[in-house]
Amino acid sequence: MMWVVCILSLWYNINMVENPVNNLSNSQLRFSYWYISHKLELKRWLAVGLAVVAALFWFYVIWQVVFGAINFQRDDVRLRQLIYGGNSVLPAMENSKPQSLQLSPIKVFSQADGRYDFLAQVANPNAAWLATFDYQFKTPPGNSLIRQGFALPGETKNLMDLGIKGSSVQLEITNQKWIKYGNFSDLKDVRHNFVFDKAEFIAGAGLGEPDRLVFELANKSPFGYWQFGVQALLYSGSQLVSINYLNLEQLKSGESRRVELFWHESLPAINNFEIKPDVNILDEDNIMPPVSQ
Numbered sequence: 001m002m003w004v005v006c007i008l009s010l011w012y013n014i015n016m017v018e019n020p021v022n023n024l025s026n027s028q029l030r031f032s033y034w035y036i037s038h039k040l041e042l043k044r045w046l047a048v049g050l051a052v053v054a055a056l057f058w059f060y061v062i063w064q065v066v067f068g069a070i071n072f073q074r075d076d077v078r079l080r081q082l083i084y085g086g087n088s089v090l091p092a093m094e095n096s097k098p099q100s101l102q103l104s105p106i107k108v109f110s111q112a113d114g115r116y117d118f119l120a121q122v123a124n125p126n127a128a129w130l131a132t133f134d135y136q137f138k139t140p141p142g143n144s145l146i147r148q149g150f151a152l153p154g155e156t157k158n159l160m161d162l163g164i165k166g167s168s169v170q171l172e173i174t175n176q177k178w179i180k181y182g183n184f185s186d187l188k189d190v191r192h193n194f195v196f197d198k199a200e201f202i203a204g205a206g207l208g209e210p211d212r213l214v215f216e217l218a219n220k221s222p223f224g225y226w227q228f229g230v231q232a233l234l235y236s237g238s239q240l241v242s243i244n245y246l247n248l249e250q251l252k253s254g255e256s257r258r259v260e261l262f263w264h265e266s267l268p269a270i271n272n273f274e275i276k277p278d279v280n281i282l283d284e285d286n287i288m289p290p291v292s293q
Contacts, residue, residue: 098129098178101151106137108167109242112265115163118144119243120171122159124151128184130282133176135159139166146174150280153184158231158276160245181282191281193220201234201270211263213244215275216256224252224288229278232261236268245278252288 035042104121111117118137124130131151137144144161151157159171181187199215213232219225228251232244244261251257280286 098126098131098180101131101133101173101176103171103173106169106171107240108169110167111163115165116167116169117162117243118160118164118169118171119240120159121156122149122151122173123156124153126178127154128180128182129153130179130181130184130280131176132179132280134174136172136174137161137164137169138172139164139169141166149173150283152188152280152282153181157278158233158243160231160243162243162245179282184282187282191221191223192277194218194277194279195220196275199273199275201273203267203270211267211270213261213263213273213275215259217248217251217259218256219251219253221281222253223281224250224255225279225281226250226286226288227279230259230261231274231276231278233274233276234263234267234270235272235274236270241268241270250288253290 102123102125104123107119109117109119116139120137130153133149134146135149136146144164147161149159195216195218197216197218199213202212202214204211213234217230219228226249228248230246230248232246233240234242234244242263242265244263246259246261248257248259
């Protein structure tokens with residue numbers, strides 16, 4: 001804006017009425033004579049300069065309007081082609097998104113004290129996406145705690161909650177997030193290496209003595225885990241009759257540990273069981289740092 005101020009100031013000086021000044025030097029007199037002699041010519045050049053500036057300004061405005069209109073038409077045509085023209089971009093974008101989790105109906109197991117255990121399966125159909133979420137078995141009048149859950153790529157896993165009042169229940173999944181792992185199969189081969197050995201279900205020998213499931217757990221992976229969950233499912237014939245869960249602290253790499261789970265309620269004859277690990281091998285915060293040698 002400085003050049004505009006200078007031009008306006010010059011225009012004002014050209015048109016102002018000069019007052020006689022005494023004691024002018026020779027150079028001032030020469031400049032005054034030159035100024036008066038060329039005053040009309042200066043006016044013309046100043047007018048031409050202002051006209052050029054105005055023309056350039058309006059040329060820029062018109063050019064921006066025309067350029068914007070042309071681009072708008074092109075973008076509108078491309079958008080219509082993308083939506084209505086069968087463009088392959090949308091299917092590709094849709095295919096790159098993870099598919100939704102699939103939930104099974106909830107199974108309810110009653111306990112002797114009027115409480116209930118709940119189990120639902122969640123299936124992650126995506127081979128390269130980890131799903132993390134919060135889940136809650138909601139039962140009136142009181143709800144269970146909100147728990148953090150996950151489903152590894154391609155995994156079908158159990159969600160459990162134990163000892164809850166009220167048998168009318170709904171499962172709510174919230175705060176769902178997805179993380180992509182293109183090399184999950186390689187990570188699983190290294191990190192998911194757990195062995196359950198010498199497993200045995202032992203029924204209580206007398207009144208008041210709990211039933212037990214005992215086994216040896218070995219962490220064969222090169223990684224230790226701060227938190228390691230164990231899920232147990234008991235079967236009578238082909239029917240699932242009871243569940244249990246145990247959270248272990250600090251399962252180190254190469255460690256073998258004897259584990260026991262207890263049932264205090266009355267159970268039918270148990271002839272089969274399942275033991276499943278429940279650990280997010282992709283959670284870097286749950287992996288113990290290597291021990292320095």
